[in-house]
Amino acid sequence: MTVLGGIGFTAPWLLLALLALPILWIILRAVPPAPIRRRFPGVALLLGLSDDESVSDRTPWWLLLLRMLAVAALILGLAGPVLNPSQDNAQGDGPLLIVLDGSWAGATRWTQQSQAIEAQLTRASRADRTVGFMDLSRPETPVFQSADVWRSRLPGFAPAPWQPNADRTARAMGALADAERFDTLWFSDGLDYDGRGGLLAALQKRGAVEVYQTGANVLAMTPATYVDGAIALTVRRAAPGPGRDVTLQAQGRDPAGNAALLATAMATFEDGALSARTELALPAEMRARVTRFDIQGQRSAGATTLTDDGLRRREVALIAARENREGLELLSPLHYIEQALEPAADLIKGSLSDVLPANPDVIVLADVATLSDAEAEGLGDWIDAGGMLVRFAGPRVAASDISRIDEDPMMPVRLRSGGRSVGGAMSWGEPKSLAPFSERSPFFGLRIPEDVRVTAQVMAQPDPTLAERVIAELTDGTPLVTRKPREQGQIVLFHVTATAEWSSLPLSGLFVQMMERLAASSATATPEADQLEGTVWTPERVMDGFGTLSDAGNLPGVAGPDLIDAPAGPDMRPGIYASGDRRLARNVVTSDSDLTPVSWPAGIPVKGFAVAPEQPIAGWLLSLAILALVADVIASLALSGRLLGQRTTAAAAMLALLGGIAGQPGPAVAQDSAEALALEATAEVVLAHVLTGNDKVDEVARAGLIGLTDTLYFRTSVEPATPMGVDLEADELAFFPILYWPITPDQPRPSDEAYARLNDYLRSGGLILFDTRDADIAGFGASSPNGRKLQDLAAPLDIPPLEPLPADHVLTRTFYLLQDFPGRHSSRDVWVEAAPPDAEQVEGMPFRNLNDGVTPVVIGGNDWAAAWAVTSNGAPMLPVGRGFTGERQRELAFRFGVNLVMHVLTGNYKSDQVHVPALLDRLGQ
Secondary structure, three states, X not given: OEEEOOEEEOOHHHHHHHHHHHHHXXXXXXXXXXXXXXXOHXXXXXXXXXXOOOOOOOOOHHHHHHHHHHHHHHHHHHOOEEEXXXXXXXXXXXXXXXXXXXXXXXXXXXXXXXXXXXXXXXXXXXXXXXXXXXXXXXXXXXXXXXXXXXXXXXXXXXXXXXXXXXXXXXXXXXXXXXXXXXXXXXXXXXXXXXXXXXXXXXXXXXXXXXXXXXXXXXXXXXXXXXXXXXXXXXXXXXOOOOOXXXXXXXXXXXXXXXXXXXXXXXXXXXXXXXXXXXXXXXXXXXHOOEEEEEEOOOOOOOOEEXXXXXXXXXXXXXXXXXXXXXXXXXXXXXXXXXXXXXXXXEEEEOOHHHHHHHOOOEEEEEOOOOXXXXXXXXXXXXXXXXXXXXXXXXXXXXXXOOOOOOOOOOOOOOEOOOOOOOOOOEEEEEEEOEOOOOOOOXXXXXXXXXXXXXXXXXXXXXXXXXXXXXXXXXXOOOEEEEEEEEOOEEEEEEOOOOOOOOEOHHHOHHHHXXXXXXXXXXXXXXXXHHHHXXXXXXXXXXXXXXXXXXXXXXXXXXXXXXXXXXXXXXXXXXXXXXXXXXXXXXXXXXXXXXXXXXXXXXXXXXXXXXXXXXXXXXXXXXXXXXXXXXXXXXXXXXXXXXXXXXXXXXXXXXXXXXXXXXXXXXXXXXXXXXXXXXXXXXXXXXXXXXXXXXXXXXXXXXXXXHHXXXXXXXXXXXXXXOOEEEOOOOOOXXXXXXXXXXXXXXXXXXXXXXXXXXXXHHHOOOEEEEEOOOOOOOOOOOOOHHHHHHHXXXXXXXXXXXXXXXXXXXXXXXXXXXXXXXXXXXXXXXXXEOOOOOOOOOOOOOOOOOOOOOOOEEEEOOOHHHHHOEOOOOOEOOOOOOHHHHHHXXXXXXXXXXXXXXXXXXXXXXXXXXXXXXXXXXXXX
């Protein structure tokens, strides 16, 4: 491409034709030749007379200039002028390789990157350069093809939910080993990774390298953790920068199971800080419904962290040594535990053999001392698999010999066998209070009430491991709550009772908080790889580079250790993995991930994604040339005196053509349009819908009538044409047997003229189906905005008295036998013209003999068009219900539509008693 004065030319050699313009000027001046001047004596008789018409003896200068401009515009247009031409690497010669990092770090700005790549492909196509692509997240041997071929494939590229690494860059270098010389455009995501420097050096040996990279900082989230009664959220950025706030969103399900935004939190980056931390305190019930956390405004897998069993609502099994006695609930060992855990967990009661198969998260044993061998074995296996056992002391534990000599497998510590009062509990002269919780305790941060006192407890035997197992103690250092890990689970012992016999702890709010902390922390931290040895985890939902979850389909399971240690890639995709009843989230960014900004060598040019769009102007110049030539023809006719003469047919036709192009449609066009509408609407049966002004509603209404039209075509003898949308203010309504009128709260009220046409339509046998579309939130009436709007719209209409559609109305049997009339929503509130007050059912007949014509209106709110609506390939446009039940509801909606149209077209002929035998036979009577 040649660039002249900021304008590029794809065929610059054509500009040489501009040198011929002076020659053209001479030719136009010399042809036709100038006349020879001779004096004729008779001309003296004409002196003094004026000539109304004159013809020039030579071409005027302005007409010559117009012709010169037309030719110049034609030459410039054919030379392929382009505004904002690029003069970068894409304008070189030889092959061009486009390299993409292609990771989640560039997903937020993927659209801008795609636009920049498309601009480069356009320039490469103009330069006739072959192009190859290499995605470093999925490296393959590049195939150099036409830039136009790659431009058509560009929408198929998407970011991967992982980053390039040393192995992938090594494969990329291996794929380029046999390649000849080429230039490279590298579109970077802004993060550094292993192997990038070696690949850059290999590319530089084969040609020039340019880098395109956005200046925006990369943001990411680490997995959410539950700490001190709140969800801890950490956001990281790749490069330091000024202080800024980011909004974090908790996404999940509302109580109805629909996707919803449950909560938001604000995290603040200090000046120069690389991370920002915040906490989000949610009720246990809401916390259990959270499925993911996102950074607002960021659309990438790294800006999303998935949740697993760590935040869900816990199942807690309660087992006591003695049952409740009627009237003595306050003395029950489980009463205070139930009160503490009921708001935060699902409680299960029963024997140990009954609750173990339910696989709860926590099992609470209140003063249960002895377990049978079978119970201990089953309980031990459950703990090893990740369960939490919480035990409370009591008279039975104090009086037993459990964990006295050797540490019992179901106890966190050994207990002292001596120094206990009657009943096995140690007593003091003065009650003791609790000491502040240490930082390693799950109770750290809880405020200890001053009135909490301990009067008795079972004592822990001093042991080298005792100190690290104490998570709560008294002010004198005596252990109050101890804990030990066991495989993937843990065992916790309260050295006091779960009642108020030995302490006032169960009577305090602190007890509620302690039990909630234990229930919430019952899920262990992310397990180590060796803890998952021998397990296989099946992917349930996987995440793409944009952070969107989709069904995993038939993806194979992965080994447990690989789920923890293996790098993310095509065989280890981020998402939710399941093994039995456990769910584990594999996130893109972990707490150990590093976000290192990329640093390019000084000799590598780095540019942004913003590329000035090239603007071809050849079309404008060629159009200008054509207009100038048309103006030349008109001016030549005018100068020759033929513009208004008898030989003006061609000029008049040309002027009419120009006027038709530039002018506005007049009344004749509108008349033609009305005639065309009449012909189209009357050639076949045509269903119509009222245009509401809401594009989305009108689109669904049209798609719904198309679906109903197709159903009528295949199931009945009616063969309707394509449905139409009608404007109540301008279109004739008499052509349509039925009008579907969806109600929206903001649609304008028709004019008086429109209401006059509507009333004529209703009186002449037309039917209007009013659909408020609100049956899912309100019954028919004024209880919803749509219902109130319907009352306002229908007030000027001549509508007869209405009644709910009776069971023997002809609409229930016009074509199908129906008793329900659902649409996308299911409601029985459908209103039609009321039957005469004297209409009575004849004995022995299944319905009244009502030959009273067609009801002029049908009113409901079931959103029938949404149930009928189909896409261009005939598939349902919108969901209806779920599974088979939903498809059955959609089928009933189509049947109601068929009945309605057949009712309009045939009247109430099915009310005639001649049909009674056939209907009784169909009804099985």
